[in-house]
Amino acid sequence: MGVVLGLLVLSAVWLLSGGQPEATAALTEVKPYAAPNFTLQNLEGQTVSLSDYQGKVVLLNFWGTWCEPCKQETPALQRSYAKLGADGLVVLGVNLLNSERTFNRNIEHVRQFANQYGVEYPIVLDDSGIATQAYGISPLPTSFFVDQQGKVRYIRVGELTAADVEQTFRHLQTGTDQARNE
Numbered sequence: 001m002g003v004v005l006g007l008l009v010l011s012a013v014w015l016l017s018g019g020q021p022e023a024t025a026a027l028t029e030v031k032p033y034a035a036p037n038f039t040l041q042n043l044e045g046q047t048v049s050l051s052d053y054q055g056k057v058v059l060l061n062f063w064g065t066w067c068e069p070c071k072q073e074t075p076a077l078q079r080s081y082a083k084l085g086a087d088g089l090v091v092l093g094v095n096l097l098n099s100e101r102t103f104n105r106n107i108e109h110v111r112q113f114a115n116q117y118g119v120e121y122p123i124v125l126d127d128s129g130i131a132t133q134a135y136g137i138s139p140l141p142t143s144f145f146v147d148q149q150g151k152v153r154y155i156r157v158g159e160l161t162a163a164d165v166e167q168t169f170r171h172l173q174t175g176t177d178q179a180r181n182e
Contacts, residue, residue: 027168032151035060035144036134040094040124043111048124050092051150057172058090058146059165062132065095065113066103067140073159074117080165081121089169091121096140098129147172 035058039049050058061077063070081091095110107125114123126132135144145154145168154168 027145027154027156027164029154030152032147032149032153035146035150035152036131037150038126038131038134040126040131042122042124043107043114048092048122050146053090053092053146054150055148056088056090057148057169058092059160059169060092060094060135060144060146061141061160062094062096062126062135062137062143063141064099064103065105065109066100069159070141071117073141073161074113074119076160076162077165078117078119078121079162080169083162084166084169085121087169088173089165091165093119093121093123094131095123095125096129096132096137097125097127098132145169145172 035050037049037051039047042048050060059077059080061073063074077091077093081089085091097107097110100106100109110123110125113119124131135142139157141157141159143156143160144152147153153172156164
């Protein structure tokens, strides 16, 4: 019984740490569905809603400071934002602040992470887990591409590359209907 419980705890820690069998799995194209709206505070304490970005392509990236794959993909997300932000790409980092506490971390750790990685895109704090629950997040990182009509079009469990972001953004920006699975 103790071994089973131990394995369950280890599995949960692995999932929370962003463990996945293949970090470079392809984006999954999904039947478009309305992206669940949420309103969260950003690092400056201002409220931000997903619906604020209606009419733009949004990359929702769920992440945590303890997550190694999240650390690895953050520079690519920042490069993508710097390159494509002026063209209309919104990168919205959704930090799992409710889970940060599990690892004895807080908002200051999130700020330090953003500074360390030079993150300029907006970060919101999912303190209550409402967005995490609405999107069914596990493991990390998990990203959703939301089109200009507020529909989820692509999902990626695992790390994104700058090439993934640019190709998917351009595809959604032009509104072409060809598949984007690699």
